[in-house]
Amino acid sequence: MRVGRVERYLHQRLERTGALHFTLLDPEHKEEDKIRTIIDGAEKAGTDAYLIGGSLGVVQSVAVHMVKLLRSMTTKPIILFPGNADAVTHMADAIFFHSLLNSRNPYWISGVQALGAPIVRELKIEPIPMAYIIMEPGGTASFMGDAKPIPNEKPDIAAAYAMAGQYMGMRIIYLEAGSGAKTPVNPRVVEIVRKAVEVPIIVGGGIRSASEAKKRVRAGADIIVTGTLTEQATDVEKALTSMIKAIKSEGKKRLKGSRGLLKL
Numbered sequence: 507m508r509v510g511r512v513e514r515y516l517h518q519r520l521e522r523t524g525a526l527h528f529t530l531l532d533p534e535h536k537e538e539d540k541i542r543t544i545i546d547g548a549e550k551a552g553t554d555a556y557l558i559g560g561s562l563g564v565v566q567s568v569a570v571h572m573v574k575l576l577r578s579m580t581t582k583p584i585i586l587f588p589g590n591a592d593a594v595t596h597m598a599d600a601i602f603f604h605s606l607l608n609s610r611n612p613y614w615i616s617g618v619q620a621l622g623a624p625i626v627r628e629l630k631i632e633p634i635p636m637a638y639i640i641m642e643p644g645g646t647a648s649f650m651g652d653a654k655p656i657p658n659e660k661p662d663i664a665a666a667y668a669m670a671g672q673y674m675g676m677r678i679i680y681l682e683a684g685s686g687a688k689t690p691v692n693p694r695v696v697e698i699v700r701k702a703v704e705v706p707i708i709v710g711g712g713i714r715s716a717s718e719a720k721k722r723v724r725a726g727a728d729i730i731v732t733g734t735l736t737e738q739a740t741d742v743e744k745a746l747t748s749m750i751k752a753i754k755s756e757g758k759k760r761l762k763g764s765r766g767l768l769k770l
Contacts, residue, residue: 510632512583512600524757525723527750529553530733532560533568545579547742552750559587566595573597591622596629603633607667611652636678637671641691645684661698668699683711686734693725700726704768716752723756
């Protein structure tokens with residue numbers, strides 16, 4: 507499968523800045539004024555892209571409205587990160603077409619993907635193949651996806667799943683601690699997974715400070731995702747500016763060390 511415009515953009519940005527930040531918007535949170543505030547703050551802070559998704563059921567019309575709202579406020583890529591096939595909607599630039607590798611239910615590994623693939627093709631959304639791996643504590647994503655969360659003290663298990671994902675052709679690895687997790691993915695896990703794979707690594711869930719983001723980029727994360735932080739921040743721009751500055755600073759150090767990712 508050929509690499510699309512959005513995926514190429516992400517790699518080009520990584521080559522230039524070393525690390526990226528994504529802002530996650532959950533359609534479950536429908537307060538439009540709050541969503542506008544988050545987008546405005548994220549734009550001013552310099553986020554690299556937007557994810558739209560949530561683990562609980564999302565009314566498609568709400569997701570469509572969020573995409574339209576984003577379209578009116580940003581030129582950055584809008585990427586769907588759906589919790590189920592019925593959350594796939596038109597107008598987005600791309601979709602993380604993911605398989606929850608450590609789910610105990612085949613539906614989340616390949617079943618929902620079979621349901622969603624024809625929809626993605628019909629809507630002409632760029633699919634980006636991704637291995638989704640849930641770490642402890644896992645939160646709602648773990649419960650809804652019937653996952654067996656990987657303990658943070660077992661990084662080799664996470665690395666094995668990540669390698670399996672890469673060998674199956676997935677071009678991004680997403681290590682997820684769960685939305686609003688009290689503890690983010692351990693940097694040691696990121697470090698071990700980084701040594702095991704050559705594709706970009708996304709880390710999300712529970713990252714609330716610049717120092718937490720910086721540690722995970724230093725360990726090997728290429729993209730940091732935040733969602734709960736922006737929902738709870740009284741000053742979104744200030745909170746994200748500090749975090750993104752730390753991410754980019756650590757990314758520049760990586761570029762000097764010339765650690766290359768798998769070429770597309």
